[in-house]
Amino acid sequence: MEYTAHPRRPLGPEAATIRTQVQVPLQFADGYATTAHVTTFRGLADGQEHLAWAFGDPADSGLPLVRVHSECLTGDVFGSARCDCGPQLREAVERIATSGGVLLYLRQEGRGIGLYNKLDAYALQDAGLDTYEANTALGFAEDARDYTVAAQMLAALGVTRLDLLTNNPDKAGQLRELGVAVRRTVPTGVFASESNLRYLHAKAEHTQHTLALPVGPGSAVLAG
Ligand SMILES: Nc1nc2c(ncn2[C@@H]2O[C@H](COP(=O)(O)OP(=O)(O)OP(=O)(O)O)[C@@H](O)[C@H]2O)c(=O)[nH]1
Ligand SMILES: [Zn+2]
Numbered sequence: 118m119e120y121t122a123h124p125r126r127p128l129g130p131e132a133a134t135i136r137t138q139v140q141v142p143l144q145f146a147d148g149y150a151t152t153a154h155v156t157t158f159r160g161l162a163d164g165q166e167h168l169a170w171a172f173g174d175p176a177d178s179g180l181p182l183v184r185v186h187s188e189c190l191t192g193d194v195f196g197s198a199r200c201d202c203g204p205q206l207r208e209a210v211e212r213i214a215t216s217g218g219v220l221l222y223l224r225q226e227g228r229g230i231g232l233y234n235k236l237d238a239y240a241l242q243d244a245g246l247d248t249y250e251a252n253t254a255l256g257f258a259e260d261a262r263d264y265t266v267a268a269q270m271l272a273a274l275g276v277t278r279l280d281l282l283t284n285n286p287d288k289a290g291q292l293r294e295l296g297v298a299v300r301r302t303v304p305t306g307v308f309a310s311e312s313n314l315r316y317l318h319a320k321a322e323h324t325q326h327t328l329a330l331p332v333g334p335g336s337a338v339l340a341g
Contacts, residue, residue: 130295133160133269141170143214151214158273162265165224170210173217175276180300182218184209184282185267185292187225190232199239201317204308209282219274221267228252229261247319264288268295284327285320302327 136157144150156169175181186209192202213220227235230252238251249259271279278298281289282305289299304327309317321327 130162130265130269130272131160133158133162133266133273135159135273143210145211145214149214153214156270156274158270161269163263165266167224167266167270168222169219169270169274170213170222171219171274172214175217175219175274179278181276181279182213182216182282182303183271183276183279184213184218184220185223185264185288186220187223187228187262190226191235198310198312200313201308205305208306208308212282218279219271219276221270223262223264223267225262228259229263230255230257242315247315249319260287262287264291265295268292268297271297286325286327 136159138154138156141153141155142150143153151172154171156171158167158169161167173181175183186202186206189197189200189202189206191197192200193206196203209220226232227238230238234255234257237255238248241251241254242248246254252259252261271277278300280301280303281292281299282303283289284302284304286302289302292299307317
């Protein structure tokens with residue numbers, strides 16, 4: 118009889134462990150108040166300080182809603198309208214605070230190339246390149262993010278199955294390859310404006326983000 122080797126299960130990422138868990142009170146604009154359980158980790162693959170913001174006990178809630186959000190200092194903190202990161206972050210925190218689940222805040226500024234390089238890329242965009250072309254012109258991958266740390270953090274929190282809040286098919290694809298059972302993706306809102314329309318079109322064209330957008334850059338502004 119012919120010998121057939123069993124296909125090997127790909128090895129998952131090394132385990133990370135929980136380092137600290139603290140409670141952070143939050144109050145939203147409408148007055149709703151809740152508590153986030155903020156977790157730090159040991160043993161994350163890239164040595165960065167990534168955070169989990171959990172609402173309720175994500176391991177207990179069956180299929181928690183999870184957002185894997187990459188850092189964008191300009192949008193998340195300063196309200197830059199060049200991208201949709203700030204409104205997406207606020208939407209995610211409000212939705213997950215309501216439904217229960219976890220937001221992973223990954224320190225992957227500029228799709229993993231860092232803040233200064235992202236600002237260099239902005240300068241190239243102002244000279245006509247789109248966001249992905251600007252990355253490659255600087256010698257980086259179009260999108261340099263690797264979600265291994267997200268899989269490590271979810272495992273440390275006891276979350277193995279989830280619904281993922283994203284329009285980015287690469288996030289769901291990478292997480293599934295890393296052994297995370299993503300049941301389905303839940304689309305975020307589309308936060309289009311005159312200032313970020315080119316950025317959003319580039320996401321839909323280069324990385325197949327599922328975004329319902331007006332026909333082309335420069336066309337009419339979508340209501341938030
Ligand atoms: N290199 C580069 N990065 C950018 C630019 N604009 C925003 N970013 C980064 O893009 C990332 C956006 O990440 P996410 O909010 O996770 O969004 P996403 O991958 O587009 O997918 P969603 O889950 O659908 O929101 C952040 O790290 C931003 O800093 C840009 O022009 N150039
Ligand atoms: Zn941004």
